[in-house]
Amino acid sequence: MPELPEVETIVRDLRRLVVGERIASFVADWSGVTGAEPPELVAARVAGARIEGTRRRGKLAILDLDTGEALVISLRMTGKLLSRSADAAADPYVRGHFIFESGRELRFSDTRKFGRIVLVPQQAIRAESADGARAKGALHERLGIEPFSRAFTTSRFARLLTARQRSRLKPLLLDQTFVAGIGNIYANEALYRARIHPLRSAGSLRREQVRALHQAILAALRRAITLRGSSIDDYRDARGRRGRMQREFLVHGREDEPCARCGHAIRKAWVAGRGTYWCPHCQRAPARR
Template sequence: MPELPEVETVRSGLIRLVQHKTIAEVVVRWPKIIEYPAADIFCQDLTGQRIETIERRGKFLLFKLTDFDLISHLRMEGKYEFFPENVSVQPDKHTHVIFNFSDGSQLHYNDVRKFGRMVLVKKDQGLLYKGIQQLGPEPIEEEFSLSNFEEKLQHSSSFIKPLLLNQKVVAGLGNIYTDEVLWLAKIHPQQPAQTLNKKESKRLYQAIIDVLAKAVRAGGTTVRTYKNALGKAGNFQIELKVYGKTNEPCPRCQTPIEKIKVAQRGTHLCPHCQKLRRRQS
């Protein structure tokens, strides 16, 4: 699933490609992608709309249009592909929504698993969408409070990994970056959140900010099919320390990386650097 760095990279790419373009026609080939309104009304309402800008909240993209906000969530494998006006293209079987622009260029929404969703709401109402309202803070110092984060940790009996995957705690973390963050902070994925001491909580807080910022600068991580809006793979995969590194030496201590399951998610860790303890320090 694209996580915050990948979605942010898609957003910045789309800004370069489609900002200020006017939608001449929308073709929906798989209506279930459109959560609201009905597909025919969706297409009708978007005709003539100009893309003013594109924003992001957590893993959601918000296309700010003349009269509407178009909310898009890529889910597992959704992606956007842009085609200039002088390129003739035949949509493949995984292309489910096509935006035709007035200058002849096109933007295709492609989704192998068909899990992605789009919602069209009135202008400036995007942040009121239920899925967005439930999100925790963005993982940047200006919005992500250490004291609030510590309070959430102290009030949770959950293992730390599934807690970090909960978008209500902090927005944008998924399986890849949670593993990376916990390795950097030297915390076991099954450590109960409320047992983290002040030092560990602060280390984890800073690791979240640092890892996601670095991944955004690298254009995200390409695992399987991810490519940004410019058709390019991300570069952060060369920076990964534990994710996908089963049996490879830990970069810190050379102990082989292990893969276990935590809350039904494949989870990578160093058993030496990330020791599990049960009691409060």
């Protein structure tokens, strides 16, 4: 499932590839791609609109239009946004595509049909306020602080952890209302970097561990963006290319392999329904009560 680094990579690609394009038409190749709104209504509202910018909120890709509306695209598990020429080979998993006046297309491919394209007012997806408070609106009420926002300081992170002190860290990091954009891969990688067991409670961390986890989250995400995301299964960037972060995983997907720091075998367990990887030596389990 694309997480913050993968979506950020796509958004940056699209900033170069589609900003300035004017939409001639939108074609829904599957009627469910626009969610509750009929695709023909979305098509009518975007026809003639110019794409003014691209941005990301959590794991969502956003295309701002000159009409005051924005296309919010959720890739979910298998979604891809691909910039293509009109004569590019057909993709059987394309669920909707935008045809630009230039002749190029932006195709939304999604094998499992979990992704959606939704048209909303831009005001509903304003950026966070300076103190990181959530803006009003349905989208913001579902999403927590952005890791790369100025508001995501160590002290702010400490307060967020204190507010959820009984929560186990791995499920908490996956909670999009806590911190937006972190998924299973980068939660595993960040906890390993910080030497913190995934089942530790948020309230059990010492001050230096809070600082270490804050820094580890940012380091894991930044490195993944530099390497253009992780292509384990479906993820591709906007040009259809694979990311390279999977070559540098420290712990994710490395069950029974030796820890790069201590040589102990990496372990795997299911936590909150997600595959969780850790080193039993570097990431000591919490004491049982």
